[in-house]
Amino acid sequence: MDTAEVLEKLRKLALEDRELRKELLQTRTSKTPLSDFCKIATKAGCPLYEMDVIAYGEESYAALRRSTNGGGENSPALAFEDDPYELLLSELERVKD
Numbered sequence: 001m002d003t004a005e006v007l008e009k010l011r012k013l014a015l016e017d018r019e020l021r022k023e024l025l026q027t028r029t030s031k032t033p034l035s036d037f038c039k040i041a042t043k044a045g046c047p048l049y050e051m052d053v054i055a056y057g058e059e060s061y062a063a064l065r066r067s068t069n070g071g072g073e074n075s076p077a078l079a080f081e082d083d084p085y086e087l088l089l090s091e092l093e094r095v096k097d
Contacts, residue, residue, distance in 0.1 A: 034053060
């Protein structure tokens with residue numbers, strides 16, 4: 001399973017499991033947020049490693065930038081740019097318990 005699939009599996013689990021969602025969101029205040037995020041994800045059955053998450057974000061962002069020819073007026077809004085960790089947590093924050 002590649003990093004995108006693992007992140008999607010984790011997203012689905014967290015949307016259904018309030019406690020998992022809470023644990024993941026609490027990593028934002030940690031001294032080592034990404035490391036703690038990956039530990040929680042792995043414990044939940046979604047093995048993630050810091051460098052895999054970072055590399056996935058950079059690769060996704062680079063592909064998006066290439067597809068828009070480096071930006072311009074028709075380029076999509078690139079919120080959080082290359083940070084799948086922040087993208088996932090921002091979605092989890094919007095969930096009403």
